Amino acid sequence: MAKQPREQWATRTGFLLAAIGSAVGLGNIWRFPAVAYDNGGGAFLLPYLIALLTAGIPLLIMEYAIGRKYRTSPPAALRQMARPAQVLGWWQVAISFVIATYYAVIIAWAVRYVGFAADQAWGDDPEGFLFGTFLKAADEPGFVSGYVSGVLWPLIAVWVVVLGILAFGVRRGIETANKIFIPLLVIFFGALVVRSITLDGAAEGLDAFFTPDWSELDDGSVWVAAYGQIFFSLSIGFGIMITYASYLRRRSDLTGSAMVAGFANSSFEILAGIGVFAALGFMAQNAGVPVGDVATAGLGLAFVAFPTIISEMWLGGLFGVLFFLSLVIAGLTSLISIVQVVVSAVQDRTGMHRLPAVFIFGGAVAVASILLFPTNEGVYLLDASDHFINQYGIALAALVGVIAVAWLMRKLPELQRDADATSAVSLGHWWRICLGLITPVVLGWMMVDSLRKEFEENYEGYSTGFLLGAGWSVAIGALVVGVLLSLIPWKTAEGGLTDLDLKTADEAEARRRKQDRHGEEDH
Template identity: 70%
Template sequence: MSSPSREQWGSRAGFLFAAIGSAIGLGNIWRFPAVAYENGGGAFLLPYLVALLTAGIPLLILEYSIGHKYRKSPPAAFRQISRPAEAIGWWQVAICFVIAAYYAVIIAWAVRYIGYSFGEQWGEDANAFFFGDFLQAADAPGFVSDYVGGVLWPLIAVWAVVLVILALGIRNGIEKANKFFIPLLVVFFVVLVGRALTLDGAGKGLDGLFRPDWSALGDGSVWVAAYGQIFFSLSIGFGIMITYASYLRRRADLTGTAMVAGFANSAFEILAGIGVFATLGFMAAAQGVGVDEVASSGIGLAFIAFPTVISQMPMGALFGALFFGSLVIAGLTSLISIVQVVIAAVQDRTGMRRVPAVLGVGGAIALVSILLFPTDSGIYLLDAADHFINQYGVALAALVVLVVVGWLLRRLPAFQQHANEASAMRLGRWWLICLGIVTPLVLGWMMVDSLRAEFSENYEGYPTSFLLWAGWGVAAGAVIVAVILSLLPWRSAGAEPIEEASGSAAEAGVGSGSGSGSGTAAIEEEKN
């Protein structure tokens, strides 16, 4: 069975829009502002910039180089680097499967809240409405016992949109969708920020966010937080950028594109921080409290704090529609990229055409998503899966990639040479130092620090039995599935990765990405 010719981006701009769309996700809007606020305010921007230049952009360039060099999805690309390394690629695919399954339901929530913004159905108590009336959440985590129709139907609609876009292909589907979504997202957020800055108390909120606490720079945890934010916000570590770069033409400015994508993502995060804290400043002023008493992140910010603000502010309905519309758009562009990783891997592995692969693979992810998450236990399953798959999936997988590729196989110089040959801006020794020393050490410390907290007390106080299957079980299951898939033979001749040939026709081409980091922590705290 011969494999279909590999699709390609229609232009470099198309790839750039898709990469930016993948990077800009829910975490940019609801995670960065709180992380910056809690870690020195304006002073946090210094370690944040250092982390971007020493970890974020270097990792982006590495993933671009792997995808562009081998023109394959993560499993096939890592297989060409080293046969045993194929398991890393399948690990990333399994991670994407898990993240996509729960990420879609958050988008579905935002879809419903666009409508709720006009009627303010959450009433006087947005917290009780979200967990009770809307999610119908069980009192404690456990197995699924009931389905929630108000979440189920928008979730089905979200998956229908994503699968249609993916079925249309790289150029006609993903590229065109991102060229429409990203400018629309920027317009939405610029209008939203402009409105937020005119609110009473906006200055108080911005002062809370940007007033620098220079003493925080002496705290190692602040620097770790900066690296963690950059890492989780750029869609690196779980195969998205390897996959997207595999559809580039041979001549592609990998380094320049990584710089643009990295700084565009960071610019949007800062814009989001301005909008969020200007709004929280209004909320604090209205309630006569300090900004620190209303500052929150994740689900608590989006679906509890912001609805409360919308009810108190003039023209709240329009503000709410813009905010939740922005969440939907940012979520969709990221979800599309995450699902594409799984589809590309199956295509490379089996030689399947795009539409059957989208219907089969995408349909399977959608089915898992629909069966598990629009339920009375969905919020707990989502929270546990998000925490453990991010901490012990995405971050750990990236650490393993750097250790294997950089330390064991010593292939970083080869990828540096490839990036230099394809780019206008050449990489120097700093790139090797960052990926060979700085980033692995930071990721390693993040793992140690996270595990220390994990074993000191149960995450969110959840029962150990629940965490064993919904948290640790999910993270370990991704590794087990990856190992099993890597041991299966590549029976399809068309799907079997071939050895790299410099200047091959396959590389020539004729036409030319996360976090997740959704930040769903503190569910019990918000609920109570």
């Protein structure tokens, strides 16, 4: 069996839409507005912009450059940079596997809430409806005791859609899906924002969101929060952008693409803040309380606060359908990119064709998701897994990755030359300074601060036993799996990725560059 040619994005627009779709996810809608409000309101936008320019976009460019240069998944790309670095790549694959298992469940909840919003099925008690009637959550955290059919069947449907799209490949599947989903998301969420700002009390909500508290900028935690939001919202640190960039053409503009994707993501976050706080202003006015009393984040915002708003407003059903459809679409585009990391790594490691890779290994992610999360204890498992894999998976992997590339392997100059050769905007010394100094220092401080809080008190008051089983074991397990996978002998699979030495890799690189110079129209 001859080695399979690597797929490519049909157009630069297709790649950008996929990258934006991966970055724009559930966290943009329910995390950013509350983080901004709690950290100085309008003043938070200054450290947020600085974080985007000094960490977010530089990291995006680095991951794009790695993916395009080595044209393979994170483990194989990092292995070609330095053999021990493949541990980091497999760690990222394991992190993606974990995140995909629970991320799909939240999308399944949103699917059900599209229907619930139409007739406001939650009645007068959205919180009781969510945890009692719908999720049938157990009274205490624990492990699987029973399944909830109302969550199970939409979760299966979500996985059928995701695996179906992935089965069609990068160009006919992922790219085509994002060309449909991203415009729909802009239309639906744009309509929702327009409706929000016309509500009574919207001005008070927007005033609470945008009024700057400049004194907050003296607080180091505000700057840490800004960098944290950028890291968690741009899909960097766990292999997605390396994977997506590996399907780029050789002459693609990396710097320009990173800027477009980064600013598009941030623009959507600010738009989400406008929509959310306009609606919260309406809710606060109806309740006769300050906006701060109703401002919340996460599941509470999406599945408790917004249903309350929907119940109180004229044409609330339509507003609710648009809101939850936006959640579904934003979630799907991100979930597709996360599972693609696993599929791509398997293909490059084994030489397996796409269909079996998707259905066997993507299917394994789906099975784990279906077995663990549509259960009475699922919401607790989800909460603990999400917290620990974000704090000690994504953030820690990003820290180790940037230190490995910038300090240990000293690959930044080489990656910079590769990016500058085809980009409209050349990278200066600022890029290496950001990645070599600013990003590691901020990520390191975030890790220390997070661990300090972790040991001061148990997350959400959960028992130590539960946190060890559903939190720490998940985060540490992802690292252990990464190490174990990297220890498996890297044998050449028939039709798969060969174990190139550096000389052969350089020769192959030169041949591909010569071939790709003809007929490419990326600029």
